[in-house]
Amino acid sequence: MKRILSLLLVLSMLLSLGLVNASAEAQFVDGKFTEPVTITVEIYNRSNDGGTDPTNNKFTDYIKKGMLDKYNVVVEYVSVPRWTEVDEINNLLASGDAPDVCVTYSYPTIQTYASMGGVLDLAPYLTEHKDKLTNLFNLLGDYNIYYDQDPTTGELWAIEALLAERARINLFVREDWLAKLNLAVPTTLQEFEDMLVAFQNNAELLLGEDADRMIPYTTSYDIGWRNDHLLTSFVPDAATDDELYVNGFDDRHLLYPGYKEGVRVLNKWYNMGLIWKDFALYGSGDTTEDSYIKAGFVGAFMHNWDYPYRNGEESIIANLKRNVSEDANYIAIECFQNDAGVYRKFLADSVDRKVFFPYTNDQPLASLLYLDFISSPETVVYLQTGDEGVNHVVTENGAIQTVAATAPDIMNSGMNIDYTITINGLQLFDAELTGKSKALNYAGIDADDVVQALAASTNGGRTVAHYNVGAITAEEGIGTSLSEKRDAFLCRAIVASVADFDKIYDEGMADYLASGGQDIIDERAEKIGYTK
Amino acid sequence: MKVQRASLTRREKKSLGRMSWKQYMRRYGTLYIMLLLPVIFFIVFRYAPMAYILSAFKKNNIIKPPWEVAWAGNNGFEWFIKAFKNRDFIYALRNTVTLNFLDLIIGFPAPIILALLLNELTFKRFKRITQTIVYLPHFLSWIIISGLALRLLAPNDGLVNIVLKNAGMEPIHFLDDSNNWVWTYIMLGIWKEAGWNTIIYLAALTGISPELYEAASVDGAGRFRKIWHVTLPGLRSTIITLLIMNLGRILGSEFDRPYALSNKLVTDVSNVISIFVYQNGIKGSQFSLTTAVGLFQSVIGVFFLLGANKIANKFGERGVW
Incomplete structure (x- = not known):
């Protein structure tokens, strides 16, 4: 029994070695891999009523087919529950199973993983492969791509997606x-x-x-x-x-x-x-x-x-x-x-979700090509608007009007935002057309109301x-508990009697500052040489 | 008690001595095979993960296994020192002890009283129906109960307060006043679990010999005398055992009960250690800090357990072991 078991183990080790070698042999020649290369990509699962399998539907088919035809890259999706995504990525990273392309809204989380040695430094790969990533650089620009680069070490743990819609x-x-x-x-x-x-x-x-x-x-x-x-x-x-x-x-x-x-x-x-x-x-x-x-x-x-x-x-x-x-x-x-x-x-800066590659990613080029593919104008427009007559109709003046679709054509997230992980907000690569279409993006709503809402939300905006300045160490791991404190004391201050308001607000603020808030202020001030 | 146990094992040894290994395995082998699965369960899910307690003394890292990670500062005790310097942890510790202590004082006697009441019911069918009804809340999750609590007890939209308002009274702030919240928390706990916890006492009650009741009746004891002199002494060892187990949990904390019942206005009393661990560890990625907190919690729990057991032994009770 023991012998059989050890034989099996050796065999499986040899096999996995063989597999690794096979993918390592894939060369990138004339814009394409010589052998098929497999990458895994994180995708949010919103479990929405009437939705489709987020890892396998008409939109994932579009990306999978495009990546295979263009680069000989096989794309597999790993679904992660939307509302507990950080917990889930924690588990996947700890077990070494994190997808090659990960996405999250929380930069401090990535910073924490990076300081544990869990994230790939993207800077050298971006420099080496810049010529193959024109769509990515065109869409995001150096501003978003190098947004989080450490000014002293040059390390880059994540790429910031573009926030195309600034209204909040x-x-x-x-x-x-x-x-x-x-x-x-x-x-x-x-x-x-x-x-x-x-x-x-x-x-x-x-x-x-x-x-x-x-x-x-x-x-x-x-x-x-x-x-x-x-x-x-x-x-x-x-x-x-x-x-x-x-x-x-x-x-x-x-x-x-x-x-x-x-x-x-x-x-x-x-x-x-x-x-x-x-x-x-x-x-x-x-x-x-x-x-x-x-x-x-x-x-x-x-x-x-x-x-x-x-x-x-x-x-x-x-x-x-x-x-x-x-x-x-x-x-x-x-x-x-x-x-x-x-x-x-x-208003928020033009950054949205953060894309990072965990340390287990052994296909950084194929993963970057994936980001480039989903950032190409053709892909963005298709993913955001879907098929004509099914997901949208074209109005008389050429604008694109969203229509409600059902499975198998339904988009699990508005404008497929979960697949367009490099951009958030309608982008048709034609400012006038995008503007006209935005107001028609809400099925059953008066377009004038939407236009007014857009204006009211951004008028007088300041970014x-x-x-x-690189990582602020006082910020690590403390965000959640400070947010909880903030919500709790603001709620208490609002329901207090008018006479007690100052006392409760000041006590709450003092607790917030003493629990780490002041350290952050001080470290930030020191880093930029700010004195009051 | 001890003497009896020792003689038992001696007798066992004797009989074992007469049996060969083969005979023994033939007779008891299946029992060992049946035991295998739970033992594997405990090794895989209870003992193996204990290796990761090491991360309480190491630098914060979930990427590498803890034995490959460098030791934390202050001779490895950095996270324990950090925890005790953390105001939120101190609040959480205070709240955990307060809530569990109140739960123990008020919640612990509740099923005993309920069991005594049920035991005195003579109409069997009514007893059975009552029992079923008091068990039922046990099967509801705290999420559902918190939803019910909001619908019933919210200060303005809650049913109870609407009734009070219509009767011309002021609404009672069951959920949004810190003091009242604590009582709501305790009472809902009793409502949910008291019925279920009577099962073990009712089982112990069936073990009391009816002859004792008959003898008491002959001696002229009334209903309350009988409860006092027969029923309660019959339950004593069960009560002590459960009390010791509960004391072991004085620093342990449930997560779903305080988390689901809490709201932003009562976090000063509702944030317990498990919520601290959730917020700082799972959501804030401070895994070493929260492992240290968890370890501290367990160690204190063990001390309480040992202490309570010792006291029980001293008072002539059998204790848990």
Whole structure:
């Protein structure tokens, strides 16, 4: 028995050696491998209703066929649950099974893996193969490709995908309620507050027998994201990029100057009964708030710039029209001016997901060619728009209008964002056509509303300059616990009585800073030589 | 008790001495084969992973096996020192002990009382139906219970508070006030598990000889006297065993119960060690730090277990071993 077992082991070792040799023998000649080379690629599994197998469908077939024909590269997909992707990649990396091409939204995670020796340095490969990667360099540019390069060592652990759509957040109000109450669209903080009070006072008129369900304004526990335009309108216009970088670790802008005054407004509104009372009890992914919005009880809210328009027949607008009436509608407006009178919004830099190759990747060239292939204009357009007549129709003026498709033609993610891992946002490589088509990207939504939302979300936008100073050690491993702290103390400060607000906010902020926040500020300041 | 056990093994030895190896295996071999599977399970899933405890003393790395990784600073104790300097860990430790202690004081007697009540029911069918109903919540996951709790207890939209409001009373903040949350947490725990935990006590109750009750009746004992002098002494060793096992878990923490029931307004009391480990280890990639925390938790748990067992022995009880 023992002998058979050891024989088997030796045999399998020889076999695997043989396989490795076979792929090592594949030469890259005239833009193609001489022998088939296999790479594995991470793909999110969203387990959506009516969706297709994310590793095997008409869009993966398109990529697989393209890669095989063009480069003799066999592509295999490894699906990873969307909402627990970091946990899953942890496991795969620890067991040495991580896909050759990995993608995540969290750069600190990649930084941690890199400091464990778990990530390939891309810099030498990019230099060596630059001539074969024209599509990748054309789409992303040096800015995105070398965004995370360490300025001293030159190491590059990840490539940043392009964020083609800069709009982030919008403030939405019920257009039909404004009309019913004969109110003009508010344009200042005071007018907005007056409008909320008017909603509250006219609950009978607006909601009839559901008057006691009236919610003038709603938010979730994610205070920073869901009230961003209000909170950042208190940031002084004169704040320099240096100051904002040093205080910019938190992606909800918590450390920006003036933030507290914005939260104070929310505290006041909460105590006036203008905000949904139970907002802090529900966690991420809970649909209670959405169902109130869909039922027509909510006057105003802030959310992702296109939130009420997403998901076709299941969108907030579609539900609202079914539940309330045909004129019920949300429009995007701007109310919060900063001290210079500008409707300022802080926009993200043009970076999105981060693509990295784990240390187990023994096919860096084939993997880079994969990134190049999915970045070619032809592939991007096909993946984002699908087949004409099935996934989209072309309107009279040439624009591309999305239509809802079902399996096997359904896109598991909007515009196949999970496959186009080098770009996020519609890109048809023709600015005019892209602009026209964007507004038609939402099945069943008035194109004018989408255009208005896009403008309202980006008008007065400011992007803080990118500081490339290498790894900040104080930031490693601490992001999650600091975000949890932030959400908890902001929620507590908002539901506090007006008299207790300062105490609770200051205590929470002190705890945040003492738990690692201050170290990050100090290290950032030191790295760029910033003094207050 | 000890004497009895020793004599048993002596007797066994004697009988073994008379048997040859072959005879012994023929008689008991199948039992060993049946034992093989659980032993393999324990080796693969319980003992082999213990090698990775080493990573509590090594630099943070999941790419290489821990024995290939360099030692952590401070003679390998860097992560333990870091944990105790971490305010969140101290809060988590405090909350874990508080919640588990309250659970023990309030939650532990609940199934005993329930079992005594059930035992006194004379109408058999009613008893059986009651038993089934009190077991049922055990089969619900904490995720479902947290959903139910929100629907029932939310301060504005919860059913209980709507009823209170309609009756002209102020809503009770079961879930969004830190003190009330602790009581809600404990009470929901009792509701979920008390019924299920009666099983073991009811089983022990069937082991009490009816003659003892008859004798007590002859001596003129009433219902409460009988409970006090017959039923409770009959349950004593079961109660002690379970109490010791529970004490071993005083620093252990469930994850799904506090995580599902928690919300942003009560994190000051609801963040327990398991949540700390989840947030910093799995989500924050600080694997060595959280392994150190886990090891600390286990070591303290063992101390409690040993201590409780010793005390039980001292008071003349058998203990767990």
